[in-house]
Amino acid sequence: MNLENKVVVVTGGSAGLGEQICYEAAKRGAIVVTCARRTNLIGKVKEQCMELSGKEAYAFQLDVANPESVERLLEKISEKVGKIDVFVNNAGYGIFQEFTEMDPAVIRNMFEVNVLGMMVLTQQVAIQMAEQKHGHIINVASIAGKIATPKTAVYSATKFAVLGFSNALRLELKPLGINVTTVNPGPIETAFFDQADPSGSYLSSVGSLVLEPNKLAQTIVKAMIHPKREINRPHILGAAAKLYTLFPAIGDYMAGTMFNKK
Template sequence: MLTRLRELRDLNGKLVLITGASSGLGKLVAYEVAARGANVVLCARNLKALRKVADKCKEISQTDAYVVELDVSDPDAIDRQLTHVLQDIGSVDILVNSAGFGIFESFQKFDMDKAENMFRVNVLGLMYVTQKIAQQMIDSGRGQIFNIASVAGKIATPKSTIYSATKFAVIGFSNALRLELRPLGIQVTTVNPGPMDTNFFKRSETSSKYFESVKFLALSPEKVTHQITNAMGYPRREINAPAYMEAIHRGYELFPKLGDRLASSSLFNRK
């Protein structure tokens, strides 16, 4: 049922919509798909930063780059803005759900208003965007959706309770959605990176301190970007980076007691 998926291997002239495109992984994906000839729709709250990304995409591709001011925590804004995209710009071939954030604190001290907001952005916002675009992809008979989750959605560690919960939810949602959409010609690919050297951890002082403690493990965001763009047009189920984290996850499932001890050790409890 995914015979038309291979049409997306050539990104020239394809329309790629990216949330969280003003910075980090979303921005880098925008640059790389633009370099491969794609037209990009860049979505985020920071309009000034988005315009800079769009200008660079245009310079790279010599083709169109569209800017959409979008708060993915607002369902009404998602419906309104994406309706405009589909009506005024065209059908989306590839969706990259990159919007998200993390706060790393002990649960007993966690501000639950922040927890609710994290779920609205990381989980519900992703779902609203995906539903809107997937409906159009079904009509087109092809498409690919990349949901940026995290290794934290497979291996939970101390002080990542809320963040891990959101990413476990994204992975579970993606796994079920993959089964629903595959017969309709749409591929769902989950991306599970470990810590990356981006501005993701600059949102709060606590997150910044956490990143400094795990910086030696940090992935190159450019490498993850290549893995994502190289998977476009292919029936790739998951991208796990670094690859050894998937082996650790498998071991965790087989030996959960040992996994708990390792996950709570000083190596993983640096937040």
């Protein structure tokens, strides 16, 4: 599918990976809709997308965990933009902390944002795409949804859920002409870690495994044109995830030692 004049909607599009996906889609001629809670930031992303594409772009506020906010977003897109061709579920967050020390309110909220809110939003988008008999849903999960490590009990649980949801959804929507892609990145050099790991020690400890958001965004946007089932980056962690499945005991040992950098 060529992205020229296609409507590409990106949640969590105010910064980091989501912002870069917006720019890469705009470069390929898409009509970009960036959505996030921080309206001051998505306004700047919208302007940059317009410069890159030479087309209209849009910025709408969205709180994924709030059903009313989700409903308002879909109404605005329907009224002002039109049918969605590509939908990227990128909104989400994580906190690296021992499970026994985590506030139950934080646990609930992480599931509301990363899983439940995303599912509610995706359901409405999928209904629309089924009516138009085409579309592409891209869910940004995480390698943490394949390899769980210490201090990620809750975050990994949400991403395991995203993967399970996406795998079933892919099978349900394929006969309707809708593609579903999951993206499983390792650590990305973004503001995600300002909240996940305020100490800043994690990114420095994983060094060569850290991904550049613009390069990953290029890979994701290419998959909008040539759909893939799954994108795992960096490749070495994708390979490690396969080994983890085949040799779980060894995987547990590696996850608790070599990959335990938090």
